[in-house]
Amino acid sequence: MASINDNYLKLKAGYLFPEIGRRVSAFAQENPEANIIKLGIGDVTEPLPQACRDAMMKAIEDMGDRTSFKGYGPEQGYGWLREKIAENDFQARGCDVSPEEIFISDGSKCDCGNILDIFGKNNKIAVTDPVYPVYVDTNVMAGHTGDANEKGEYEGLVYLPISADNDFTAEIPSEAVDLIYLCFPNNPTGATATKEYLQKWVNYAQENGSIILFDAAYEAFITDPNLPHSIFEIEGAKECAIEFRSFSKNAGFTGTRCAFTVVPKTLKGKASDGSEVELWKLWNRRQSTKFNGVSYIVQRGAEAVYSPEGKAEISQLVNFYLENASIIRQELTKAGLTVYGGVNAPYVWVKTPDGLSSWDFFDKLLHNVHIVGTPGSGFGAAGEGYFRLSAFNSRENVIEAMKRITTTFNFAS
């Protein structure tokens, strides 16, 4: 019999979102009349921008004509898309990122996991707590951790607690770590990072030879003009950071699939013989071997994000979800709850009332008002006592969900 990767057996319950899905399906089966509103997984609901749809239609026509037909594309993505990204997302913000440093992919979740292919087995890895579970689970799968303790913390990982006490921004660790995952605007807490704060991390990474894995999938939701959108806006980041970006949340590509990862050519890691190796070369090699690129049609759709029409539509989409977040914040506050985030981010992070655990609050909302959110403890031990609501839904559903909460509960009393 073939042996398995035993590391999978170390994983705690199922991945968070399928687990929520399972509980919701069971409830729906028992209560078929319940009109369940899902504010759990951060999945977009509004239609793809017209500019992206038009570009994809045109690309389909290209595929129907021998002279413009495309077979395999470059594994790293088409040059025309990489150039648009470099210009608009980086150079326009004063970041020295070249198209060659941008690798188009089918998602940030995949890239966050796949990036571990190019790192060694013995790195010390730091994550915040709470955290996007993919960073932790992919390290468990890759054998970078021991077993989980009763709190669900894996042996070998360095957990950096984030809470209201530190504005949901982790303290710089006193010990040296090799890889650090940072996510801003933050999933799940909706917190943001200032340039000064990120500069401290970049300084730390440079002093310790660490690499920052910076997840900026929600950067489009930043409305505060003083906040950085990219780690590469920070002095020195090109020597110590990789950045993950996505078209999922800004342009509604969760079902269409397109993202990109920036690996600067100046970034180095150490081989076991002590020599320094460019991480760009390894990632390029990895992608060329294990990936055949994103479809031509989808990349044309992503390119349209940067057209004047695309930019206007995306800004409308982002504002729409931010307005949802603002309604959620306002109504939950009225219901007597303490809320965080949801200003420069599509997630509202709620303190559970009356000392309820995250899963108890999940059940209370599901059973009493048929609303689904995400229990904070699913994002890590320090997420216990919190609950995440996503602003990705129709206006009608958000208003209805908030009405159900405010008319059913008064948590202040």
Ligand code: MLT
């Ligand atoms: C979330 O709800 O945290 C996101 O949908 C996760 C993701 O984008 O993979």
